[in-house]
Amino acid sequence: MSEVTFKEVQVGDSGYRDAVAEERLNSERMALNVGPSHPTTHGVLRLMMELNGDLIEKCEPVLGYLHRGDEKIAENMTYNQFVPYTDRLDYLSPLANNVAYAIAVENLAGVKVPERCEAIRVMICEMARISSHLLGMGVFGMDAGAWTPFMYTFTEREKLYTLFEELTGARFTTSFTRIGGVARDIPEGWLQKVSRFCEELPKAIEEVEKLLTRNRIFLDRTEGVGVISSSDALAFGLTGPNLRASGVDFDLRKDKPYSGYEKYDFEVPIGTRGDCYDRYLVRIEEVRESLKIINQLIDDFPAGSWYAEDAKKIFAPPKEKIMTSMEELIQNFMIVTEGPQVKPGEIYFEAENPKGALGFYIVSKGGGVPYRMKIRAPSFCNLSILEKLAPGHMLADITVILGSLDFVMGECDR
Amino acid sequence: MIDKDFIEDLLKKHPYSNVKHQNDCLTLSCPAQQIIDLTTELRDQQTFDLLVDLTAVDQGEAVENRFMVVIHLYSCIHHDYIRIHSDCTDNESPEFPSIHSVYPAANWHEREAFDMFGIVFTGHPNLKRILMWDEYPYFPLRKEFPLAGIDVPLPADDVVEVTQASVEPAPMMGGPFVSSGQGFMSDAEPRAKDESWTEKKEKPV
Amino acid sequence: MVSNEVAYNSKIEGEVIVTKADAVVNWIRKHSVWPMPMGLACCAIELMASAASRYDISRFGMEVMRFSPRQSDCMIVAGTVTYKMAEVVRRIYDQMGDPKWVVAMGACASTGGMYRSYAVMQGVDNIVPVDVYVSGCPPRPEALLDAMMKLQDKIGNEPSTSRLLQARNTSMV
Numbered sequence: 067m068s069e070v071t072f073k074e075v076q077v078g079d080s081g082y083r084d085a086v087a088e089e090r091l092n093s094e095r096m097a098l099n100v101g102p103s104h105p106t107t108h109g110v111l112r113l114m115m116e117l118n119g120d121l122i123e124k125c126e127p128v129l130g131y132l133h134r135g136d137e138k139i140a141e142n143m144t145y146n147q148f149v150p151y152t153d154r155l156d157y158l159s160p161l162a163n164n165v166a167y168a169i170a171v172e173n174l175a176g177v178k179v180p181e182r183c184e185a186i187r188v189m190i191c192e193m194a195r196i197s198s199h200l201l202g203m204g205v206f207g208m209d210a211g212a213w214t215p216f217m218y219t220f221t222e223r224e225k226l227y228t229l230f231e232e233l234t235g236a237r238f239t240t241s242f243t244r245i246g247g248v249a250r251d252i253p254e255g256w257l258q259k260v261s262r263f264c265e266e267l268p269k270a271i272e273e274v275e276k277l278l279t280r281n282r283i284f285l286d287r288t289e290g291v292g293v294i295s296s297s298d299a300l301a302f303g304l305t306g307p308n309l310r311a312s313g314v315d316f317d318l319r320k321d322k323p324y325s326g327y328e329k330y331d332f333e334v335p336i337g338t339r340g341d342c343y344d345r346y347l348v349r350i351e352e353v354r355e356s357l358k359i360i361n362q363l364i365d366d367f368p369a370g371s372w373y374a375e376d377a378k379k380i381f382a383p384p385k386e387k388i389m390t391s392m393e394e395l396i397q398n399f400m401i402v403t404e405g406p407q408v409k410p411g412e413i414y415f416e417a418e419n420p421k422g423a424l425g426f427y428i429v430s431k432g433g434g435v436p437y438r439m440k441i442r443a444p445s446f447c448n449l450s451i452l453e454k455l456a457p458g459h460m461l462a463d464i465t466v467i468l469g470s471l472d473f474v475m476g477e478c479d480r
Numbered sequence: 481m482i483d484k485d486f487i488e489d490l491l492k493k494h495p496y497s498n499v500k501h502q503n504d505c506l507t508l509s510c511p512a513q514q515i516i517d518l519t520t521e522l523r524d525q526q527t528f529d530l531l532v533d534l535t536a537v538d539q540g541e542a543v544e545n546r547f548m549v550v551i552h553l554y555s556c557i558h559h560d561y562i563r564i565h566s567d568c569t570d571n572e573s574p575e576f577p578s579i580h581s582v583y584p585a586a587n588w589h590e591r592e593a594f595d596m597f598g599i600v601f602t603g604h605p606n607l608k609r610i611l612m613w614d615e616y617p618y619f620p621l622r623k624e625f626p627l628a629g630i631d632v633p634l635p636a637d638d639v640v641e642v643t644q645a646s647v648e649p650a651p652m653m654g655g656p657f658v659s660s661g662q663g664f665m666s667d668a669e670p671r672a673k674d675e676s677w678t679e680k681k682e683k684p685v
Numbered sequence: 686m687v688s689n690e691v692a693y694n695s696k697i698e699g700e701v702i703v704t705k706a707d708a709v710v711n712w713i714r715k716h717s718v719w720p721m722p723m724g725l726a727c728c729a730i731e732l733m734a735s736a737a738s739r740y741d742i743s744r745f746g747m748e749v750m751r752f753s754p755r756q757s758d759c760m761i762v763a764g765t766v767t768y769k770m771a772e773v774v775r776r777i778y779d780q781m782g783d784p785k786w787v788v789a790m791g792a793c794a795s796t797g798g799m800y801r802s803y804a805v806m807q808g809v810d811n812i813v814p815v816d817v818y819v820s821g822c823p824p825r826p827e828a829l830l831d832a833m834m835k836l837q838d839k840i841g842n843e844p845s846t847s848r849l850l851q852a853r854n855t856s857m858v
């Protein structure tokens with residue numbers, strides 16, 4: 067392989083670069099560079115590929131174009147200050163990241179949040195899952211050449227954004243959780259709006275399904291393409307829908323329930339072949355299951371407090387009390403200035419996010435600032451299989467494979 | 481199930497490892513040389529088939545073994561995690577055996593740990609930087625490295641020629657604002673890390 | 686500015702329009718801005734939202750988002766520019782044909798935003814000239830649309846013909 071010299075052709079970032087067309091035709095292999103600014107890479111991933119005709123022989127992903135230093139930043143601020151940064155990890159489902167992070171720190175601090183808070187968290191997690199999968203499906207369709215489903219799913223996403231905005235004040239940089247609770251209780255009438263959305267969504271999903279699921283072209287492009295065997299998927303540390311599409315029953319909501327997921331009745335969709343089409347089907351089914359969970363929640367939403375009232379060193383008291391009572395004023399001051407006080411120790415917590423298992427490994431030496439925080443990003447692990455998966459496929463398949471892996475670079479590079 | 485018997489059994493087979501007390505999951509410590517042995521056993525005999533995470537912790541320059549590699553494994557049968565702590569012996573040029581042959585997933589995680597801490601994973605097939613660019617001279621997650629960064633040239637010469645841009649330390653007067661945690665009330669107020677210079681005020685040399 | 690607009694009254698001028706060359710050139714340019722979506726991070730999602738069903742940027746003649754720099758006039762830098770990416774952003778900017786404009790969308794692209802760290806360039810204006818800055822983290826789609834209209838206003842007031850002549854004179858020298 068290596069004795070052939072090849073010329074470099076760049077697509078996406080800088081057009082042709084010192085490539086002599088004739089020589090290229092004569093040489094057997096071609097080095098092709100895709101990205102880091104290319105529509106199929108969903109952000110700033112770069113692929114360096116070696117092609118034999120149309121066949122990919124080698125594929126090396128290059129990451130880091132969105133490395134923003136989140137882990138170093140985390141070591142330099144208090145636990146609550148880091149919440150906004152978790153939004154920007156997987157920016158298609160910020161609420162789920164917020165929740166995963168909050169639970170990780172709470173586990174470390176040994177705080178238990180009340181039932182209503184858990185319910186709110188489950189609710190926003192599932193809404194985030196729907197919103198992320200909607201985009202995943204829409205963009206996947208777009209990668210396979212279908213523009214319309216994208217418009218349909220985005221219409222639904224906009225409805226979700228409106229709901230998020232009413233709850234958190236922002237469309238998707240929500241920063242909604244705090245250590246020991248959430249930022250505020252759900253507004254009045256919000257649940258009714260969610261329930262109306264839940265009634266409308268299945269129709270939209272059906273429309274998307276009509277456009278894609280039995281679409282001949284879509285089937286041709288996705289079926290049997292990018293097959294990942296279950297043993298490969300495990301070996302490369304895949305999680306989330308990508309792992310389940312390969313037939314591994316792994317869902318942390320069932321296996322290691324957190325935030326009261328054991329109370330809800332839902333199924334975990336599993337694929338059989340592990341190809342791009344299965345990954346798409348698993349996502350669609352997951353949206354339906356999420357809807358089930360949300361409907362169960364709406365029917366029976368627990369009352370009570372929405373933050374851990376007894377965690378005096380973790381969660382700031384309500385505003386009225388701060389303004390009227392000395393003790394609460396000091397408590398608030400301490401939490402704001404020094405951060406929530408956490409015991410020394412370490413924790414590893416993973417939550418089942420739309421993209422896979424998002425893990426936080428936090429080492430604390432006590433106090434309000436973490437000593438070390440590692441973010442285990444599902445997209446990072448899911449992408450690592452690309453080196454193994456891409457060779458043997460046609461160049462045109464790479465768009466579909468990337469679309470079906472459904473990764474986000476913000477989380478991958480951190 | 482991860483219970484007493486399981487742990488005793490494991491320790492008997494691997495006398496070099498120790499159980500550390502942690503409240504969330506079973507934590508073993510293991511010398512670097514035995515890491516491949518232990519992980520292979522955990523994968524093949526104990527169904528820990530998913531490497532969820534591999535990372536490192538910089539314990540500070542004062543500590544005898546400064547860099548500690550932390551591995552998290554998950555078992556789809558036990559539904560539980562196991563954590564392995566393992567120290568790198570050399571503080572100047574830390575080395576660690578690569579477990580890439582046991583878990584292919586370790587490939588990128590090890591590259592990241594190399595990128596961020598400078599730990600060389602021996603036996604790794606393709607050990608180069610993954611997040612920072614290849615020529616970057618520092619290891620950002622080491623404790624002595626400042627959050628703001630350090631002056632280095634931008635990787636592309638032709639761009640530098642046109643724009644005169646370079647990698648500069650970020651001005652920290654804009655935050656993050658963190659309390660020192662010491663002193664009374666106003667002394668403990670959150671402050672920016674480095675207020676000595678701004679975009680307008682020259683950086684003191 | 687009245688003098689820079691194509692003022693035409695058929696009752697007076699009949700079938701002839703008398704105007705300034707600048708006004709015509711600018712009028713053409715500002716209604717056919719083709720953006721190059723430089724989607725880098727979270728802001729790119731809002732950029733997508735403004736192109737999608739609800740906000741529909743095509744109402745303003747800017748929907749032709751193509752990832753080909755050669756065919757675009759306006760680079761929308763949406764997201765965090767890291768040092769590793771800066772080189773690529775500049776290269777793409779260099780490949781765009783003149784005249785070209787840059788919109789820095791969001792706090793990160795404008796100033797580095799909340800990322801004060803070793804890896805993030807503190808504002809894309811360190812490497813490319815920026816015409817319009819949009820505040821917000823992320824800016825709402827409305828804000829982006831407003832920025833694009835501000836850009837149209839700016840284009841409308843440019844001395845384009847003299848610049849064209851200048852460019853020709855310098856290239857002849």
Ligand code: SF4
Pocket residue numbers: 154239726727728729763764765790791792793794798799821822823824
């Ligand atoms: S400005 Fe905010 S939303 Fe936009 S890229 Fe930066 S962090 Fe993301």
